Amino acid sequence: MTGALPAVIGVILATVVIGGAVAAVAVREQRIAILGVLVACAVGPFLVEPLPDPRGLLARIVGAIIAAYVLLIAVRDGPEVDSHANSGWPAMALAATTAAAAVFMAGAGAPPGAEGQSDGLVEAPSLALAGGTALLVLAASPILLARSALRLTLGLLLAVTGTFLVVGGAVGPATPLTGLAVAGLLAVLAASGSLLHRIAYRSRIQPARR
Amino acid sequence: VNVPGLAALALGLGVLGLLARRHPRTPWLIGLAGFAMLLLATWTLDRGEPTPFGGEVFVATAYIRLFLVLLTVASGVLTVVAWAASLTPALPGAMLTWFGAASLGLSVSDPVPAIVVLTAGAMVPTLAGLPFGTDHAAGELRRVVRALAVSALIACLATAVAGLVGVLAEAPVPGGAGSLGADGDGLRAGGLGLAFLGAATALGLRAGAVPVHRWVGRLTDSLTAPALPVILAWGPAAFAIVLLGWSKDALGPGANTDALLVERLLVGAVGLASMVLGAAAAFLHDDLAHVVAYSLVSDAGVLLLAFASLDTAALAPARTWILVYVVVRTAFAGWAAAVMLAYGTRRVPALRGWARRSPLLAAGLVVVAVATVGLPGMAVFDARLRVIDLALPDPFNLLAWVGIVVSVGYFGRLLANGVRRPSAEVQQAVGVQPVWPGGRPSRDLGVLRGQLSTAIRLNFGPAAALAVLALAILGLAVAAGAFEGPAFAAEPRV
Numbered sequence: 016m017t018g019a020l021p022a023v024i025g026v027i028l029a030t031v032v033i034g035g036a037v038a039a040v041a042v043r044e045q046r047i048a049i050l051g052v053l054v055a056c057a058v059g060p061f062l063v064e065p066l067p068d069p070r071g072l073l074a075r076i077v078g079a080i081i082a083a084y085v086l087l088i089a090v091r092d093g094p095e096v097d098s099h100a101n102s103g104w105p106a107m108a109l110a111a112t113t114a115a116a117a118v119f120m121a122g123a124g125a126p127p128g129a130e131g132q133s134d135g136l137v138e139a140p141s142l143a144l145a146g147g148t149a150l151l152v153l154a155a156s157p158i159l160l161a162r163s164a165l166r167l168t169l170g171l172l173l174a175v176t177g178t179f180l181v182v183g184g185a186v187g188p189a190t191p192l193t194g195l196a197v198a199g200l201l202a203v204l205a206a207s208g209s210l211l212h213r214i215a216y217r218s219r220i221q222p223a224r225r
Numbered sequence: 226v227n228v229p230g231l232a233a234l235a236l237g238l239g240v241l242g243l244l245a246r247r248h249p250r251t252p253w254l255i256g257l258a259g260f261a262m263l264l265l266a267t268w269t270l271d272r273g274e275p276t277p278f279g280g281e282v283f284v285a286t287a288y289i290r291l292f293l294v295l296l297t298v299a300s301g302v303l304t305v306v307a308w309a310a311s312l313t314p315a316l317p318g319a320m321l322t323w324f325g326a327a328s329l330g331l332s333v334s335d336p337v338p339a340i341v342v343l344t345a346g347a348m349v350p351t352l353a354g355l356p357f358g359t360d361h362a363a364g365e366l367r368r369v370v371r372a373l374a375v376s377a378l379i380a381c382l383a384t385a386v387a388g389l390v391g392v393l394a395e396a397p398v399p400g401g402a403g404s405l406g407a408d409g410d411g412l413r414a415g416g417l418g419l420a421f422l423g424a425a426t427a428l429g430l431r432a433g434a435v436p437v438h439r440w441v442g443r444l445t446d447s448l449t450a451p452a453l454p455v456i457l458a459w460g461p462a463a464f465a466i467v468l469l470g471w472s473k474d475a476l477g478p479g480a481n482t483d484a485l486l487v488e489r490l491l492v493g494a495v496g497l498a499s500m501v502l503g504a505a506a507a508f509l510h511d512d513l514a515h516v517v518a519y520s521l522v523s524d525a526g527v528l529l530l531a532f533a534s535l536d537t538a539a540l541a542p543a544r545t546w547i548l549v550y551v552v553v554r555t556a557f558a559g560w561a562a563a564v565m566l567a568y569g570t571r572r573v574p575a576l577r578g579w580a581r582r583s584p585l586l587a588a589g590l591v592v593v594a595v596a597t598v599g600l601p602g603m604a605v606f607d608a609r610l611r612v613i614d615l616a617l618p619d620p621f622n623l624l625a626w627v628g629i630v631v632s633v634g635y636f637g638r639l640l641a642n643g644v645r646r647p648s649a650e651v652q653q654a655v656g657v658q659p660v661w662p663g664g665r666p667s668r669d670l671g672v673l674r675g676q677l678s679t680a681i682r683l684n685f686g687p688a689a690a691l692a693v694l695a696l697a698i699l700g701l702a703v704a705a706g707a708f709e710g711p712a713f714a715a716e717p718r719v
Contacts, residue, residue: 186389
């Protein structure tokens, strides 16, 4: 994102991704949480600079849509809200924004040409690194603490997207095969979460905290 | 046949097997026919021919081809055992799907897509191997899915950190000192150390090493025994092959210096602890499935030691040991399933005297024990010894022998229990010995056909025992260095 307009677009995209992720972990309405994860997973790959191969991008978008659809099937017959969301979206948003800002400033905060700043090396991908770090921070809570399969799955989907933003920011855009593999992982994770959610719903017993 | 073609065939068969899972026989037949086809296809795989696909290059080295061949045989035997025990019919389809993912993941040069493909592939047998319908099983599966996904993500992040360090170190800057500045060496070592620890954590979590083994032990309560090696041996083996190859390249220059000494010692200590404590837990547990699971925890220690050595000289012995590990642990899990099928219990004390009534199973366990522990001069023995010596300094490498001795102990305990006076469960078990309906085959073709059908139904147990013995013998051959395993393992990776 070197020009003024692309930089603005990049920041807007990052805001959308982080906003979607905050919704995914903090909103109690399940469908909105799934929509949030769809937005984060589908828009996330666009933060990597240079943009990955269109085939890889398409695969990631399709993977995100399939994942969201599979999760929507799971929650179709269940209650619309659950009690497993992390309460306090402002706190989640603040944590994610702080993490993103810290990484962004560490990577690209120094003015161009300043001592210690490598030209174009960490400046361009820092948006992907920042966005990826924010997603990983948001995903940590549901992955470590979630008592619900759905919430765990949402956290894992965000973690996958966050991880590949960090990987893209660190070592460059993914190949189409990597995009396809990540899309497959998103779909398989969603399928497992969907299956587990259905089992828990059918047995009418919430998985106990272990 | 090239790698993407092989993977497409396996994935197609896997999906077919999963779709047919509600039919009583079809998924098993698809499994057996599928693995026979895959054995043939893998045998004729284009060796060393690069196949570009999706921006990556696939190369099936001789080692990968041998690994996949052994996997097809092991999968075929597990299919026989699981069918005999009437276990979940989704298992053959899941194993075929995993095979497809493994063939892709092991042949691609870039570790990131390899790890992702292997992880996605491992989810399928996880989903298919558990008896669903209970909240307990769902809770266990939640834990497995989390462990698989998190280990993969940590490994990918580790590769990213190493990649970033590499990029920064090589980037030219006007001052000419490198992007990392005057403290470049220290920063580089720190970054590589972080990547190394991340990758080791991922491998430990994926393989169920101590202290992140909790999910393995609890999973065993819900998982059927034949599904154990699919999740706990094949997956970690493939993961380790990818990470060992990656570490040699990414952490290579300077990795053998003292820069990563502390990290290496830390991972080595964890590997040693896993090796010893896993074997001790296998010795102490009374549940047969737990014995198998904790023996795999012990093996996870060897994988970590191989990773900790960070020495190119350790790569070939580690890969040799992995070949044996995959086949022999599959035979051990198959043996446990066959014992449970024969005697209807998985409690070791209740299985007293099993070896007296099941000589085939007794022979199978003896062969598994010899192939696992090895004897001086056998490839598996020398390979493990080399890995330990390269990973651990004196005198800590001697401690690893404790783990090996305890491994002998749990096999010895099972065998000693088997030759004692039979328990009530063992005495009352039926279908343990091979039988032929009517005493001998009839000369009347119509009657013979009926006898054959009945004989198949009556001999599921002995057939499973025979299949396990055959696989154990194959494992022993690999452990002895057959099929050019050590030579192929020494060939350079993609």
